[in-house]
Amino acid sequence: MYKYLISIVGPTAIGKTSLAIQLAEKYSTEIISADSRQFYREMNIGTAKPSVSELNSAKHHLINNKSVVDNYSIGEFEQDAIKQISNIHSRSNIAVLVGGSGLYLDVINYGLDQIPKTEKNIRNSLNNDFESKGLIYLQNKLKKIDLITYNNIDLNNSRRIIRALEVTISSGKPYSSFLNKKKVDRDFKVIEIGINAERELVYQRINNRVDDMVNQGLINEVKKLIKYKHLNSLNTIGYKEIFRYLNGDISLEFAVNEIKKNSRRFAKRQITWFKSNNNIIWFNQNYKIDNIIKVIDELISN
Secondary structure: OOOOOEEEEEOOOOOHHHHHHHHHHHHHOEEEOOOOOOOOOOOOOOOOOOOHHHHHHHHHEEEEOOOOOOEEEEEEEHHHHHHHHHHHOOOEEEEEEEEHHHHHHHHHHHHOOOOOOOOHHHHHHHHHHHHHHOOHHHHHHHHHHHHHHHHHHOOOOHHHHHHHHHHHHOOOOOHHHHHOOOOOOOOOOEEEEEEEHHHHHHHHHHHHHHHHHHHHHHHHHOOOOOHHHOOOHHHHOOHHHHHHOOOOOOHHHHHHHHHHHHHHHHHHHHHHHHOOOOOEEEEEEEHHHHHHHHHHHHHHHH
């Protein structure tokens, strides 16, 4: 009998966690997180981790499994996730994968792309450019030499931008040209389910979530992480803006509005990434769970 991985995708704040839990309960199985920020145990409110009640509703894996001081590569994530999926499949024919980090989802569904080796001096030069000229300089550089990657990458993640630039410069070929070239053979079949909504509704949900984060204590959470603000894991939406506020550079109101704006931009990039995947079966955000289950059951029975 085949084993299946139900992969749930969609923009931030759309309700992926709720759907994952409903499917985990329906199929008596467990959930693997593919959210690149929920790995870190010190980051809770700003990463919109599942609540305690949600975590108790279905067993989750790869949440709170790392510290912000740990280096955690996508290759290591792939190994950990595949191990967890294998363990779940020893008990159930179905496992559930959920997250909004397109690259992390794709590495499980399709495998890690074979990126060529790069020259260390190029990375050092790019790191120096980042320190002296800033992130916007690197963003513009990437836009000029690899527009496809620029339109799909997390533009707030300096490490990923530097990685894309060093591969492009070292190889003489766009970083995007190395992606999704060869699908890895997995011992399970992937069913990809996407949920989305009209842009204005997505943006409203994001704005409401950010307000909820602030009310839940986001400022105090970020205060406790000030000594780690230089780490790449903290160079992320919801944290970097509050660091600027705590540093006295901007007002709290401006910081909150920046989080909302940057989150909306991130959601737009997520949708662009996912819409390029023709394997995803899309449902509206106000879906009926029975309709999704019917589609999954039909695919499993074929």
